[in-house]
Amino acid sequence: EQLPDELRSRVLQAIEHDDKVLVEDILAWPEDSAGGIMQPIAFRLNEKLTCRDAITTLHEKQDDLESIFYLYVENDADQLVGVTSLRALLTNPPSTVLQDIMATDVITASPVDDQEIVARLVSRYDLLAIPVVDENRHMLGIVTIDDVVDVIQEEALEDMMLMAGVGQEPDPSVGGVVGVARQRLTWLLVTLVGGIGMAELIGVFENALAQKAVLAGFIPVMLGMGGNVGIQAATVAVRNIAVGHDQNTSIPSMLYREARIGLILGFAFALTLGGYALVRWYSEPLIALSIAGAIISTVCTAAILGAVVPLTLNRLKVDPAIATGPFVTTGIDLLAILIYFSTAKIILDL
């Protein structure tokens, strides 16, 4: 419901300003590309103008300009060759030619660049606007920093939704409960299938369970601790990738770090849970030992897997935000059950 309005205003803008960019061109770019979010208006000056002439041109064109962030400078072939500012026009002698005061290292975006890339450029170089140019350096428009702010907020929310498997869920006031349920279902089905797999896996250990029914009571804590430690490791890895630490930190060193954290956490849980089991079933100390051993192995495995998956996804150019998704958590769950019952079978000799 927002798009038509936005499109309409962009089209109107383009028509009103009688710009050389064709309306069809603007509408042709994907919605989340630089071309899709750019404004097809930008003030351009020929590089041979003097500061005095440039100011005169500004006076004449004043209605054309909603906001002048930068003054873009073009050569006779209408190619972007530099950038300058209102302040430079004012503070240099009026006869100075733009060529002599402009900065020539202009950072530009291509119209097909993803809006996230544009946001990163604007944010990294602290720009107020970035010009969008085609392959011949003809300016198509500018993306201003206020649009970039919207993009950053949108992308952060998108990542959060992606991590919880709720995708692009629409505005709640719109309704459509069945459609929403169908969308959430896609993600949950993996967990459901994993759950059936776990029922089968636990069935394999039915004899062990029949001998020691108490083992069933620790299934939730094994799954819970494994899952949470894995999600923590994955979130830290996703954060490190997002803020660019991944470049400095090699995968082996990240894994070594997470393995050590997992070991410390695992020992802490083993003491607590094992201590509890020892008090509760003091006549059978092997139960406590078995639970302690299982929780250490599970937590270490989860910490390493949690870190390795987002790092691998990132190398494969897949959005690492999906790493805390159902495939990984279900995988960790299955491993936790396997480790738990195998440890119990060995230690309790079932």
Place this chain on the structure above:
Amino acid sequence: EQLPDELRSRVLQAIEHDDKVLVEDILAWPEDSAGGIMQPIAFRLNEKLTCRDAITTLHEKQDDLESIFYLYVENDADQLVGVTSLRALLTNPPSTVLQDIMATDVITASPVDDQEIVARLVSRYDLLAIPVVDENRHMLGIVTIDDVVDVIQEEALEDMMLMAGVGQEPDPSVGGVVGVARQRLTWLLVTLVGGIGMAELIGVFENALAQKAVLAGFIPVMLGMGGNVGIQAATVAVRNIAVGHDQNTSIPSMLYREARIGLILGFAFALTLGGYALVRWYSEPLIALSIAGAIISTVCTAAILGAVVPLTLNRLKVDPAIATGPFVTTGIDLLAILIYFSTAKIILDL
């Protein structure tokens, strides 16, 4: 390791510019407040200056100004009374007095405002900078949009880290594995205590388990589906609060919506899981019925709780991002176990 540098540069800036803001004042504001992120430099002009005089002043002060976003206008008592732009100075007759061309509805921030509030103001009004004023409308500095971009990115990452219980985890290259483990532990202990509670709760149903060992196999899927549906509902609620839908949507209508989604999902899972159980244990159709009934109740409860917690936290002025934290998920887990075994006991007559 970043703070001292930043502080030093701010102090140097303040000293170099010999500004009326005292260095001690700048350092006194909390790091994540408007006062903490503002630049204590801002170009100010008296309201009685003409455009010509204003341009002359600009020429004289040119080295003082890193970037001129807006020109702030003050009265004789040094109070902020309006704002204008370089462009307005250029496009109005040189003898025009600033008073006559300035906009007087200046949006300002207080130095104690949280940086998130400042970011929201800048983003909502598409500002390039926001002046920070004290209670007497004396300007203390400006927060520019490039700093706001950093704040937005930082806050989004913070929310993500908060949701996974990893808090303000430092740069991995710094090391300190024990400190990190201790920080993550705080959050995990809730899950651990919840896990012991679950072991006790399952112990209560030990007789039922002894009679039908197959029941243990479905513990993971009950916990998994309940947890995931709850997290999805909570994430959507957190998103809706973040984008401001909460104002339009009442709590009862959100809950009604989530309850219906939960019901649809619950029926879908009941069909799948129940169907599987019916095929697998065809001689005991009541097992399938009991599992189907339990999953519907669990999923509905999880969907409603998942939505109600962030909405309630938001009303209580607590960051709703913690809603997917261990207290809520552990609560849903305990409820899931209780619902599961109670349903089984009733339907299977154990």
